[in-house]
Amino acid sequence: MDSPVTIFSFVGSSATGFALYQLVPLLSQLKKKYIQYQQINEFTPTSLLNYFNQTQQTTVEAFIAGELISDSPIISKVPLIISEKKIYYVYENGIKKLIKIIQHGASQLSVADYYNRIEIWKNSTLNYQFSMSHIWDRFLPKQLSFFQRFANFILKTLNQIKTRRLFLKGFYTGQLEREYGIIAREFYVLYGEVILDKKLNKMFLQNPKFILKSKKQLLQIIQQQIKYKRLTIAILVVIFTIWTYIFGCNVKNLIFKILKEREKARLDKLRGQKYLEIDNYECQICYERPRNIIIKPCKHLTLCHECIQRLKQQKCPICKQQIEDQIEIFFT
Known part of the structure; x- marks a missing residue:
């Protein structure tokens, strides 16, 4: 496996195979989650309390x-209920660079309808990104020197001329503060385990996993993830097949090469035997190697394999007939 193509195809095949090994179970888990979430019921606090009583x-x-x-x-x-403020550096042509995220969460959360409420015990794994609303923006301009404004003008002009943007963005022109949040007293759907404490006559939502606009939103998100995983797996299967085919062809050629070299070595060994039980059987040209070529059609056995290759005229040295074919023989 000293061929670069063989090594590279082996690495590519192994890498894509390992990626498939990890992705296929993830796809299976997503499908199970989708079926599980479809079967889980949706309640309001009052309907859930009635469910517990029944x-x-x-x-x-x-x-x-x-x-x-x-x-x-x-x-x-x-x-x-939850605030997430993102702060950006803003450059020319509207380019933004995120520099900081500030998050805050309210305490003593509840989900309620007109008659009942469920207290929420939050955890650090609560996923609320799907339901964040844009609250406000604030732009704080930066005072630039003449040199900074001139440098920005040059980079902006070059970016407009070139089809590809330059790596340098120049000096930022200000900071953009943008706030997103979960709005209090708006309708949301939370997913988690609800516990009824009969002593306190209260319901608690323990460690909610999602804050959503609707149950359907979560199912759509999982469907998108399943489609993405399927597409990724399909692409990886194609790549894995190509790499495996290339690797297999190179290994096959390598095996044939090794077998060919072994056969050549075996024949070279047989051709190089100088000992014979029959006297006076040396080649009639070199007198070093044994005769091992039968010339056709005259059938004279006079030359070795090396000397017949060096004949200037393709004629038998004994009878001078034209050589039409030859047969190599081996003495053991």
Whole structure:
């Protein structure tokens, strides 16, 4: 496997095979999640309380629909349950570079309808990115020197002339603050395990996993992930097949080469034998190697393999007939 193509195809085949080995179980898990989430019921706090009373259960995994409320919401343009502020450097031509993310979350969260509420015990793995709303933007301009403005003008002009943008963005012209958030007292759907505490006569949503606009939104997200995984696996299968075919062809050629070299070595060994039990059987030209070529059609056995290759005239040295064919023989 000293051929660069063989080594490279082996590495490519191994890498794509390993990627497929990891992706196929992930696709299977996503399909199971999709079926699981389809079968899980959606409740409001009141309908869930009725479900607990009817079934005598105290825990259930469910989607809970209602208003998100807090006794101490985050004060912004509107009251927020979760705030995520992103700060960007802004360059010429609208290019932005994210430099900081500031997150805040309100305490004492609940999901409620008109009659009942469910207290929320938050965890660090809560995924709310699918339901964030854009709250406000604020641009803070930066005072640039004459040199900085001139440098930005030159880079902007070059970017307009060239089809490919330059790597250098120049000096940033200001900071953009952009806030996203989960808005208090708006309708959301949360997914997690709900516990009924009969002593306190309260329901608790323990470690919610998602804050969503709807259950359908989560199913659509999982469907998109399944499609992406399937497409990735299909591409990797094609790449894996190509690399494996190239590797297999190179290994096959390598095996044939080794076998050919071994056969050549065996024949060279037989041709190089100088000992014979019959006396006076040396080649009639070199007198060093044994005669091992029968000339046709005259059938004289007078030459060795090396000397017949060097004949200037293709004629038998004994009878001078034209050589039409030859047969190599071996003495053992």
